[in-house]
Amino acid sequence: MPELPEVETARSLIAGRALHRTIVGVDDADTYVTRPHTPGQLRDALVGRELTAVMRRGKTIWAGTSGVDGDPAPGPDLGIHLGMSGRIVITAPGGEAAEGFDKRRLGRVRLDPDVTALGPDAEEITAEEFRHLLSKGTIAVKARLLDQSRIAGVGNLLADEALWQARISPARPVGRLSPAEVDRLYQALQATLKSAATQGGAHTGEVIPFRHAGARCPRDGAEMKHAVVGGRSTWWCSAEQG
C-alpha cells in the first residue's frame, strides 16, 4: 500500500493510539524484517519503554522511546518502513495480539534508522529545493522523483500521477526540463500529494485507473503507453506527455 500519504496515515495511527503505552513484549523473530539486527536485540532494547513521539520523513517512520526505571535516559528510536505491503495494526490495551505486520516482508523494523540519508520530505520541499533537484543530470525525471535520497516519499503511483498532471514525459532527462516544466511539476506534485492525503491514498489519483494495457488517457483519449522507467512500471499519455 504505502506511499507518503499511506505512511502518514500509519504514523498518525501510532501517534493517536500507541504512544505512552508500556512495551511488554516484542516479536522480533523474523530476521529478514529486522535486518541487520539479531533475534532478541529489538526486544532487549525496547521492553519496558514507551513510545514518546512518532515522526515521519518520506516513507520512513520512527518513534522516540522513553527511559526505563533506573535509567531515565531515552532509549533508541524505533524505525519502521512499511515496504510494499506493511501495515500498522493497533489493538486496545489487553486486546488480542494482531497477526502479521508485513505479508511480503520487504518492509523493515530497526533501531536508530539513519533518517539523514533521506532527502527532504516531498510535502515539505520548497520550490527552490525542487528546482535544484532537477537542475542537472541525464537521469529520467521519474527516476529522480523516486530517488529517496533526493526527495523522500514519492512512490511509483504518485510519480506517474504527478507527471501526468504536469504533462511531462517520465523519460525526459532532468537536465532538459525547462523552468516552466519544473514549476509545473512542482505544483502538480504538491496537488497530487494533497489530493492523495484527502482522498485516501496514492491509488486515488486520476490517471491510476488507466495504468493498464489498452487504456486511453482520461483527458484526451489518446493511447496510454507503458515502459519500465527508473526500474518501475510506468504509464503515460502518448499525446500530452510526448
Next chain:
DNA sequence: ACTCGTGTTAGCTG
C-alpha cells in the same frame, strides 16, 4: 504455471 508489483539496496559500470 507464470508474470507482476504502491519499495529498497547491494553491486556493477563508465
Next chain:
DNA sequence: TCAGCTAACACGAG
C-alpha cells in the same frame, strides 16, 4: 567518487 542502471529480495494476486 559519483551518476546511473540492474538484479535481487519475498510472496500474494491475477
